[in-house]
Amino acid sequence: xxxxxxxxxxxxxxxxxxxxxxxxxxxxxxxxxxxxxxxxxxxxxxxxxxxxxxxxxxxxxxxxxxxxxxxxxxxxxxxxxxxxxxxxxxxxxxxxxxxxxxxxxxxxxxxxxxxxxxxxxxxxxxxxxxxxxxxxxxxxxxxxxxxxxxxxxxxxxxxxxxxxxxxxxxxxxxxxxxxxxxxxxxxxxxxxxxxxxxxxxxxxxxxxxxxxxxxxxxxxxxxxxxxxxxxxxxxxxxxxxxxxxxxxxxxxxxxxxxxxxxxxxxxxxxxxxxxxxxxxxxxxxxxxxxxxxxxxxxxxxxxxxxxxxxxxxxxxxxxxxxxxxxxxxxxxxxxxxxxxxxxxxxxxxxxxxxxxxxxxxxxxxxxxxxxxxxxxxxxxxxxxxxxxxxxxxxxxxxxxxxxxxxxxxxxxxxxxxxxxxxxxxxxxxxxxxxxxxxxxxxxxxxxxxxxxxxxxxxxxxxxxxxxxxxxxxxxxxxxxxxxxx
Amino acid sequence: xxxxxxxxxxxxxxxxxxxxxxxxxxxxxxxxxxxxxxxxxxxxxxxxxxxxxxxxxxxxxxxxxxxxxxxxxxxxxxxxxxxxxxxxxxxxxxxxxx
Ligand SMILES: [Zn+2]
Numbered sequence: 035x036x037x038x039x040x041x042x043x044x045x046x047x048x049x050x051x052x053x054x055x056x057x058x059x060x061x062x063x064x065x066x067x068x069x070x071x072x073x074x075x076x077x078x079x080x081x082x083x084x085x086x087x088x089x090x091x092x093x094x095x096x097x098x099x100x101x102x103x104x105x106x107x108x109x110x111x112x113x114x115x116x117x118x119x120x121x122x123x124x125x126x127x128x129x130x131x132x133x134x135x136x137x138x139x140x141x142x143x144x145x146x147x148x149x150x151x152x153x154x155x156x157x158x159x160x161x162x163x164x165x166x167x168x169x170x171x172x173x174x175x176x177x178x179x180x181x182x183x184x185x186x187x188x189x190x191x192x193x194x195x196x197x198x199x200x201x202x203x204x205x206x207x208x209x210x211x212x213x214x215x216x217x218x219x220x221x222x223x224x225x226x227x228x229x230x231x232x233x234x235x236x237x238x239x240x241x242x243x244x245x246x247x248x249x250x251x252x253x254x255x256x257x258x259x260x261x262x263x264x265x266x267x268x269x270x271x272x273x274x275x276x277x278x279x280x281x282x283x284x285x286x287x288x289x290x291x292x293x294x295x296x297x298x299x300x301x302x303x304x305x306x307x308x309x310x311x312x313x314x315x316x317x318x319x320x321x322x323x324x325x326x327x328x329x330x331x332x333x334x335x336x337x338x339x340x341x342x343x344x345x346x347x348x349x350x351x352x353x354x355x356x357x358x359x360x361x362x363x364x365x366x367x368x369x370x371x372x373x374x375x376x377x378x379x380x381x382x383x384x385x386x387x388x389x390x391x392x393x394x395x396x397x398x399x400x401x402x403x404x405x406x407x408x409x410x411x412x413x414x415x416x417x418x419x420x421x422x423x424x425x426x427x428x429x430x431x432x433x434x435x436x437x438x439x440x441x442x443x444x445x446x447x448x449x450x451x452x453x454x455x456x457x458x459x460x461x462x463x464x465x466x467x468x469x470x471x472x473x474x475x476x477x478x479x480x481x482x483x484x485x486x487x488x489x490x491x492x493x494x495x496x497x498x499x500x501x502x503x504x505x506x507x508x509x510x511x512x513x514x515x516x517x518x519x
Numbered sequence: 520x521x522x523x524x525x526x527x528x529x530x531x532x533x534x535x536x537x538x539x540x541x542x543x544x545x546x547x548x549x550x551x552x553x554x555x556x557x558x559x560x561x562x563x564x565x566x567x568x569x570x571x572x573x574x575x576x577x578x579x580x581x582x583x584x585x586x587x588x589x590x591x592x593x594x595x596x597x598x599x600x601x602x603x604x605x606x607x608x609x610x611x612x613x614x615x616x617x
Contacts, residue, residue, distance in 0.1 A: 059584050060584045060585065060586055061584050061585065061586050061587075065587075065589070066582070066585065066586055066587030066588075066589070067586070067587075067589045068586050074592075074605065075592075075604065075605045075606050076592045076595065076596065076605055076606060076607070077592050078589060079589050079590055079592070079595060080587075080589030080590050081590065083589075084590070084595065092580065092581070092582040093580065093581055093582060094581070094582055094584050095581035095582065095583060095584060096583075096584035097584070098581070114578075116572045116573075121533070123535055124612065125607070125609040125612065138572075168612075169606070170612075171603075180611060180612070181611060182608055182609065182610055182611055183608075183609050183610075183611070183612055184603055184604060184606035184607065184608055184609075185606055185607040185608075185609060186605075186606050186607075187607070312533055314530075314533060317572060317573070319573070321573075321580075322572075322573050322575060322577040322578050322579070322580050323572045323573055323578040323579075324578065324579060325578045325579060326579070327579075
């Protein structure tokens with residue numbers, strides 16, 4: 035391959051994403067079986083989700099409510115909808131069909147605004163049921179070469195919303211940004227836990243390439259098995275390059291479904307076009323139309339809390355609207371992990387916003403579940419201790435770690451129990467005073483403007499406090515003493 | 520709306536039905552008469568009527584999101600031809616996931 039053939043500058047990507055999101059309901063979409071990840075295999079099954087003859091589906095109201103919340107958060111409109119049967123033979127669905135919404139979905143025509151200001155259109159966000167989980171035995175666990183397969187139907191019938199974007203995405207970075215922002219929105223609506231690693235959010239990508247300036251779409255391929263933001267980005271990079279190389283070599287792209295192989299770092303064709311699926315969609319006769327009344331729709335829209343974009347803006351506002359990109363990233367982490375309250379409460383209590391943000395985005399976000407349970411007031415108190423020099427940054431992080439592990443507590447008591455109390459501001463002042471008296475020559479030199487000697491003085495203070503003082507705080511105190519002497 | 524023998528063979532293949540030549544002929548005739556009935560309806564002027572999604576005059580039938588006991592795993596698995604690790608054991612799957 036020549037470098038020229040690799041030059042993607044003249045090419046433009048056209049990407050649309052389909053995101054499947056498992057809804058956080060107590061029960062499945064059409065039956066009262068529990069919707070719970072991680073249960074013993076085949077313990078949440080009944081005649082409906084096993085497709086036994088004579089069983090009838092009944093729609094879960096809460097799943098509809100959550101679907102409408104997602105739609106509202108994505109600026110979609112709700113329309114009258116119906117369910118269809120999507121017929122296929124594969125043992126992940128015992129009925130031999132999946133109940134889904136086809137040409138009359140519940141939510142249509144919305145958009146999602148990304149943190150970089152770009153906007154991705156939403157074609158639809160529809161309800162459907164999830165399939166069971168198959169495990170392929172033998173042949174390296176791959177379906178084609180396995181000896182047989184095992185099926186767990188706990189997931190069969192779990193409610194999903196599938197969110198289909200317009201083909202508005204132009205880069206791997208934008209695709210990752212879209213999924214990350216969508217994840218934040220899904221979590222904010224309460225519809226999803228957003229856990230990609232547990233499969234509660236799954237992404238398929240449609241990608242084609244075209245010459246920059248062209249209005250026509252190229253032939254697209256669908257990529258499946260994208261289980262992380264990293265896979266998504268890498269799969270798109272690979273697939274775009276593959277298509278560009280084909281086109282530059284004068285060949286054509288074949289429309290097909292491709293499987294992302296994480297280990298081999300490549301996509302491979304899943305099936306040939308002559309086997310193209312015909313799902314024989316037809317209206318599900320056992321379910322009646324869904325037509326949420328306007329009052330319900332209004333109530334759902336009104337019940338939505340602030341979305342991630344609003345929350346990021348709010349935090350940046352209390353921080354004083356700084357535009358540093360590092361801080362933007364930290365704000366993004368805090369909002370994605372739903373730790374807004376920590377920062378906002380700390381600032382409310384008079385703590386410096388940038389310090390509260392840093393501790394929330396780094397140390398607290400490293401243990402997000404515990405951090406979400408943390409009393410924001412305790413966090414605020416800790417940040418105030420650190421800001422005033424009562425605790426060094428190392429000590430503050432240690433106390434924060436303890437608060438997270440314990441699931442709460444009094445930062446002052448934890449600091450004292452760890453022997454950090456000696457570093458109360460007055461105690462530190464006493465140590466500095468002693469060091470100055472014991473080293474009059476150095477102190478005179480420092481007073482005379484020799485900043486280099488400050489390091490030696492700080493070192494002596496650190497030694498006297500057995501390293502528990504915060505060097506920055508000591509330095510600040512020395513400067514303060516010099517300017518006031 | 521005419522239906523051809525090839526259409527019937529295609530639909531049969533999708534439904535994983537193995538039909539003999541004689542069955543193909545017979546079902547083509549039968550399906551053609553069913554479609555002819557639908558064509559009678561299509562010939563009526565129904566422009567004033569909204570398409571009907573369901574024969575019953577009902578919409579918005581819901582269930583509350585409350586768990587209900589399902590079936591005992593052992594009972595269900597006892598009815599399966601093969602079981603391993605409390606899972607249904609199925610023969611090698613030919614072809615890829617849909
Ligand atoms: Zn069930």
